[in-house]
Amino acid sequence: MNILEIANNQSFSIDELKLLSKEEFYSEFYNILKNNNRLISILPIDRSKPNVLSAFFLNNEEGNIKILLGDFPELIFNSFANEFPHTNYFECELSEEYGYEIKNHPWLRPVRKQNRIFGNKDYNFFKIDGEEIHEVAVGPIHAGVIEPGHFRFQCHGENVYNLEINLGYQHRGVEKLILKSNSISNKRILLTESIAGDTVIGHVNAHTNLIESLSGTRLNLRIQAIRGIASEIERISMHLAGLGGISNDIGFALPASSYGRLRTLSINSLAELSGSRFGRGLFTYGGVNFxxxxxxINTITKNLLVIQNDIKFINDYFFTSVGALSRLEETGIVKKEFAQEIGMVGLAARASGLNEDIRINFPYGIYQFSPISLLTLSSGDVFARARLRALEIDESIKFVYEQLENLPEGDFKLNINELKKYSGAVSITEGWRGEIVHIAFTDADGKLIQYKIKDPSFNNWYGLSLALRNTPISDFPLCNKSFDLSYSGHDL
Structure with a gap:
């Protein structure tokens, strides 16, 4: 078979992948995309040998991951982005990271190197011609305490015609550092905890699942439950932070400070378990450290009870305010068809009506045994992205209660085996922003030769650009906060 199909967190031997010619690869690639599959990564299986490409696809209905392997000795790739727009950025990354020439690409642009594209040529920002068109450039250095990113608006008066986002100012080389620390050690844990400081649990969960898959280590239910609880507390915390930020951006001080108070209780719950309010040090290979x-359990339960009771009143106050709703509704709309075309994921996608939740479509860990509800809204505006946060907080609290009341017995840390030789694995988790992907390959000695990370921000930054079209530029801070994307998670 030309296509290998696996489950989430299922390891495979590289020998199971048939090496296709580029013509065969293109044919299979096209047919897979035509059949409602979404590209989640395209990369060489060996970082030092870029000519052998692997491509990974998700199919929500089938619940599997499809993998292709192709030989590209000339490092030339024919673009699929004109027909399948969501492949656009992946092809740009392939060019920038591995030197591929992308033929017939609609808009080859920088991913993490700011002003250079294939062939080390200068990149010219997109421009709209017209006597009354003016350009507004913001960043990369911002006035507040915020990560660096450059935003360039093409405007007519106050109205935004196009927003181009240029990132890469925090490119730390995390993937290469993981390969350099080539042993099962705490160094890799520290690196993955630092991919995005507000998504410690989401990324380290994907990483440990990946290494455990590659080593054939099976976790008991207690470990899976503890990891699931930590994941949902992180989701609660960051959704509370997001609601506070949205309230603050429309000058609604009372709910902003109230959401902030509850967020403190939530992150303190993680500290109660791990000693860190962001969950650092909780995960280890083969289990958890605490x-x-x-x-x-009593402290976390009491904290969640306060959050559950108080947030009802705060939400009612916030979401029934005529002034607040006038700012949230019909602002920064991303329609469902556009969200699907560009491959948006996570909460932002669900707010546009897409059924994108890895916990449900590709269940892992405790979610295999304790399902969680899929929540979507259809308006695709700031209101939907805010309201969905509130709904997901309620669902996560219920989930944590259920796990705490029914904690399985068992050890919280198990021994881990050596990594399998000449193998690969894919681990996907649902962080609070959305889909997190970690991919790894090993050589004949069991040494990592490739490690790939995809944060949900990689998919969703272009969604923010679409949300700003035909929107007053003064709404940018509000739209930006409603997406609440990561610069460092994108830049890696």
Missing amino acids: DFNDKI
């Missing part, structure tokens, strides 16, 4: 006891 276990629950009655005191910790």
